[in-house]
Amino acid sequence: MVNFDFAFLIEVLVGGLLAGVMYSLVAIGFVLIYKTSGVLNFAQGAMVLFAALTFVSLLERGVPFWLSLIITLAVMVILGIAVERVVLRPLVNQPPITLFMATLGLSYIIEGAAQLLWGTQVHGLELGIDDTPFEIAGVLISKFDLVAAAIAAGMVILLTAFFRYTRIGLAFRAVADDQFAALAVGLRLPQIWAAVWTAAGMVALVAGLMWGARLGVQFSLSLVVLKALPVLVLGGFDSILGAIVGGLLIGASEKLAEVYIGPMFGGGIEGWFAYVVALVFLLIRPAGLFGQKLVERA
Amino acid sequence: MSTIATKIWTTPRLRAWLAALALLIVAYGLVPYFGTTYLLEAILTPFLALSLAAVGLNLLTGYAGQLSLGTAAFMATGAFAAYNFNLRIHGLPLTVSLLLAGACAAAIGILFGLPSLRLRGFYLAVSTLAAQFFVQWVLTKFGWFSNNNPSGVIDAPPLSLFGFSFEGPLGRYLFTLTVVVILTAVAQRIVSTQTGHDFIAIRDNELAARVIGIPVLRTKLLAFGLSSFIVGVAGVLWAFAYLRTVEPAGFNLDRSFQIVFIIIIGGLASIRGAFFGAALIVVFPVILSCLGSWLFGGLFDSGILDMSQRIILGLLIIIFLIVEPNGLVALWDRLSQSLSSITASKRNHP
Numbered sequence: 001m002v003n004f005d006f007a008f009l010i011e012v013l014v015g016g017l018l019a020g021v022m023y024s025l026v027a028i029g030f031v032l033i034y035k036t037s038g039v040l041n042f043a044q045g046a047m048v049l050f051a052a053l054t055f056v057s058l059l060e061r062g063v064p065f066w067l068s069l070i071i072t073l074a075v076m077v078i079l080g081i082a083v084e085r086v087v088l089r090p091l092v093n094q095p096p097i098t099l100f101m102a103t104l105g106l107s108y109i110i111e112g113a114a115q116l117l118w119g120t121q122v123h124g125l126e127l128g129i130d131d132t133p134f135e136i137a138g139v140l141i142s143k144f145d146l147v148a149a150a151i152a153a154g155m156v157i158l159l160t161a162f163f164r165y166t167r168i169g170l171a172f173r174a175v176a177d178d179q180f181a182a183l184a185v186g187l188r189l190p191q192i193w194a195a196v197w198t199a200a201g202m203v204a205l206v207a208g209l210m211w212g213a214r215l216g217v218q219f220s221l222s223l224v225v226l227k228a229l230p231v232l233v234l235g236g237f238d239s240i241l242g243a244i245v246g247g248l249l250i251g252a253s254e255k256l257a258e259v260y261i262g263p264m265f266g267g268g269i270e271g272w273f274a275y276v277v278a279l280v281f282l283l284i285r286p287a288g289l290f291g292q293k294l295v296e297r298a
Numbered sequence: 299m300s301t302i303a304t305k306i307w308t309t310p311r312l313r314a315w316l317a318a319l320a321l322l323i324v325a326y327g328l329v330p331y332f333g334t335t336y337l338l339e340a341i342l343t344p345f346l347a348l349s350l351a352a353v354g355l356n357l358l359t360g361y362a363g364q365l366s367l368g369t370a371a372f373m374a375t376g377a378f379a380a381y382n383f384n385l386r387i388h389g390l391p392l393t394v395s396l397l398l399a400g401a402c403a404a405a406i407g408i409l410f411g412l413p414s415l416r417l418r419g420f421y422l423a424v425s426t427l428a429a430q431f432f433v434q435w436v437l438t439k440f441g442w443f444s445n446n447n448p449s450g451v452i453d454a455p456p457l458s459l460f461g462f463s464f465e466g467p468l469g470r471y472l473f474t475l476t477v478v479v480i481l482t483a484v485a486q487r488i489v490s491t492q493t494g495h496d497f498i499a500i501r502d503n504e505l506a507a508r509v510i511g512i513p514v515l516r517t518k519l520l521a522f523g524l525s526s527f528i529v530g531v532a533g534v535l536w537a538f539a540y541l542r543t544v545e546p547a548g549f550n551l552d553r554s555f556q557i558v559f560i561i562i563i564g565g566l567a568s569i570r571g572a573f574f575g576a577a578l579i580v581v582f583p584v585i586l587s588c589l590g591s592w593l594f595g596g597l598f599d600s601g602i603l604d605m606s607q608r609i610i611l612g613l614l615i616i617i618f619l620i621v622e623p624n625g626l627v628a629l630w631d632r633l634s635q636s637l638s639s640i641t642a643s644k645r646n647h648p
């Protein structure tokens with residue numbers, strides 16, 4: 001370690017943290033749904049793909065940017081309501097594993113439908129953010145990553161404000177706290193679930209746009225779900241803050257491992273390293289980072 | 299006299315035995331004579347291998363209540379272990395390498411089951427994904443496992459047992475059938491012993507299980523071990539008897555989900571359910587593609603058919619969960635019950 005490149009370490013770290021923000025973007029969609037309905041929504045990745053693919057396809061057909069955004073949002077709202085009506089409502093009171101399986105089926109349907117509608121080719125997505133890295137104190141930082149981080153921060157602030165200051169946000173929190181009590185005071189669960197799925201759809205759109213601009217809009221976009229899962233295990237399925245911090249931790253450790261440990265094994269470790277980080281962390285601290293501390297992880 | 303005969307006939311235990319016997323007679327006696335090569339090779343062999351994997355997963359998920367999403371990893375472990383034992387130890391009988399492969403899968407299963415001591419539910423399910431990605435990575439990354447074959451795809455060795463060689467579609471079918479029958483009998487035995495009851499107790503109420511003196515940690519790891527053993531052997535069958543090649547890509551996440559689908563559709567905590575579910579999952583795509591080509595001919599390309607198949611599979615899963623959350627087994631039991639009550643009422647009022 002004579003000529004250890006410290007600036008390079010910082011650069012890798014910052015790059016990892018910013019990549020982690022991208023994971024958090026996806027993870028937040030999970031948290032919203034898990035918090036209010038106890039469903040681990042495996043279809044979140046498919047929703048990311050669907051939103052991004054719809055948006056890009058509209059753009060390519062000459063629809064202006066803002067109109068495409070609004071139409072895609074409307075589509076995600078309809079999707080959220082449809083999911084509540086067709087899938088969730090008939091499955092009320094089923095065990096969580098059944099609901100999880102239902103979202104797996106749902107992800108097949110959404111992925112299939114998205115590609116049947118819009119085709120399977122890769123679409124480029126240009127959001128007008130240039131991806132040229134610039135230098136701060138000798139450390140190269142991607143501008144795109146910074147914008148992504150800013151958007152994620154904005155979304156978290158918006159969601160927090162929404163949960164804290166609006167009536168429907170209050171209703172969300174009530175349902176998350178105790179479904180029976182929420183029902184007893186007259187909250188309508190079906191409406192709230194539809195609203196939550198809609199919100200998750202909007203988060204999926206934001207995540208889809210950022211990831212799509214990064215990777216191109218294609219089928220592999222729905223696999224970001226696999227990147228978000230260790231983040232959730234680490235941060236807790238029911239904590240938005242956990243999703244952010246978990247994302248940062250996973251992103252940073254993954255990048256560091258890729259650069260410093262990866263070459264020892266010949267690379268390619270990013271597929272599983274995040275899971276190992278999450279597992280090791282949980283073995284030391286089973287309650288996770290955030291989330292309910294009283295109850296064991298159940 | 300006739301009443302006694304009816305009574306014996308109606309005891310569920312005897313009926314189950316007779317049904318199993320009838321199935322065995324059909325599987326060993328009739329199928330080899332009337333089954334076409336296509337039926338044996340493309341339907342029955344994968345059906346049996348997947349059923350066995352589902353039986354294994356059902357021990358863990360259905361009975362012991364630990365959801366695992368890494369089944370394909372344990373199948374891959376079994377397949378690659380058997381291949382390497384066969385390759386590296388000369389003249390090793392197939393039975394031994396099957397057992398050793400199962401043991402390897404069990405060891406890996408116990409290793410990745412360790413988080414179950416602290417995690418529950420979805421947290422555990424997600425952590426079993428670690429097994430899925432890690433095992434697949436190891437098998438593709440290190441050439442030693444595939445004997446440094448550049449393509450990573452290796453041919454399966456010929457199947458022979460006690461000097462008797464299982465060649466051709468029929469031989470491979472019979473080999474698969476025999477292994478599946480033996481391991482299914484073992485699994486059926488396990489769930490009816492104290493161990494099986496311990497599994498169920500842990501699934502239903504872990505705290506209560508601990509209170510009545512069940513060693514929870516050991517039982518959970520035992521569930522992971524037994525389940526992975528069976529799944530590992532199923533992986534050997536899948537690779538050696540059905541695909542006849544061994545490659546990590548065949549054991550991806552989709553395969554893991556497929557096995558989970560099988561036990562959900564068939565019925566959780568039911569050995570029979572694994573077979574029902576596997577039958578549906580194997581036969582369904584065949585019917586669908588036949589139907590597709592018959593209805594639309596060459597109208598659409600295979601990509602569209604592929605997508606439609608995906609959509610229909612997803613729909614089917616959701617519909618199944620809504621209509622029959624207890625699986626095909628519950629449907630079957632209700633049907634046979636109503637049938638027998640119809641015949642009984644006919645007998646009483648001729």
